[in-house]
Amino acid sequence: MTDSVRENVRRYYAERGRTSTSCCGPVAPSCCGPAAIPCCGPEALYPADLLAGLPEEALLSLGCGNPFVGVDLRPGETVLDLGSGGGLDCFLAAQRVGPTGRVIGVDMTPEMVERARAVARQLGLSNVEFRLGYLEDLPVEDESVDGVISNCVINLSPDKPRVFREMFRVLRPGGRVSIADMVAKGSLPPSLRENPEAWNACIGGALEMEEYARYLEEAGFTEVEIRTVNTPPLSALPEGTVFSALVTARKR
Numbered sequence: 001m002t003d004s005v006r007e008n009v010r011r012y013y014a015e016r017g018r019t020s021t022s023c024c025g026p027v028a029p030s031c032c033g034p035a036a037i038p039c040c041g042p043e044a045l046y047p048a049d050l051l052a053g054l055p056e057e058a059l060l061s062l063g064c065g066n067p068f069v070g071v072d073l074r075p076g077e078t079v080l081d082l083g084s085g086g087g088l089d090c091f092l093a094a095q096r097v098g099p100t101g102r103v104i105g106v107d108m109t110p111e112m113v114e115r116a117r118a119v120a121r122q123l124g125l126s127n128v129e130f131r132l133g134y135l136e137d138l139p140v141e142d143e144s145v146d147g148v149i150s151n152c153v154i155n156l157s158p159d160k161p162r163v164f165r166e167m168f169r170v171l172r173p174g175g176r177v178s179i180a181d182m183v184a185k186g187s188l189p190p191s192l193r194e195n196p197e198a199w200n201a202c203i204g205g206a207l208e209m210e211e212y213a214r215y216l217e218e219a220g221f222t223e224v225e226i227r228t229v230n231t232p233p234l235s236a237l238p239e240g241t242v243f244s245a246l247v248t249a250r251k252r
Ligand SMILES: C[S@@+](CC[C@H](N)C(=O)[O-])C[C@H]1O[C@@H](n2cnc3c(N)ncnc32)[C@H](O)[C@@H]1O
Pocket: 006, 009, 010, 013, 014, 031, 060, 061, 062, 063, 064, 082, 083, 084, 085, 086, 087, 088, 089, 106, 107, 108, 109, 112, 133, 134, 135, 136, 150, 151, 152, 153, 156, 157, 158, 202
């Protein structure tokens, strides 16, 4: 199951890496699916001043939120981006941690990693690196990062508890987590859960809020919080909705 889900997801995102269209772009359908999402593409997700100065090639966004809202990154820190795709969040993180800091992007899709590496070279960034690997088996040393960010990726993993354990392993004590992700309020029908296209579109694999929080706590995280940003408040969303959430947590 793990391999077949990941292979399907990888094929889908390899194509997205080649065609270079952000969510809601002119060619591909939205990767972020329907409803309750502040859709999409970098201009809809980030303040304009953050994107200013980045070349067109850096602006591939398949995200569903802005993970920087939930974490205050400081100069000199090491940041890990899970499922770094075309690298946009890594380039933005690099601006925050500065030349004395370090940013590591991990992604399992070679087309994405190659694309992100090419843009990093073009930008002349020496503090950013992209590693090919799985979220479930991170190619990152124990207790080596200060912050973990991620944007619309964990819902795609077939083994989320394992991803959370890996996040906990690589974070230093005091490390922070800020994740933009698709999350379900209430249960979803099996027709969505079992549909590979819905999974690739970041809907079918969305965890229910309570499960998300529980898995993070079981991995050892504290101060777990799941909220909406720039969308209707959680109380206004009907049961069975998949929404763009900001998930924050800390390793003591
Ligand atoms: C929806 S895209 C988001 C990319 C990027 N975070 C962004 O905001 O544009 C999901 C990315 O996660 C990667 N991915 C999905 N599942 C993964 C896994 N289990 N391990 C590593 N990478 C994964 C895909 O290859 C793809 O590049």
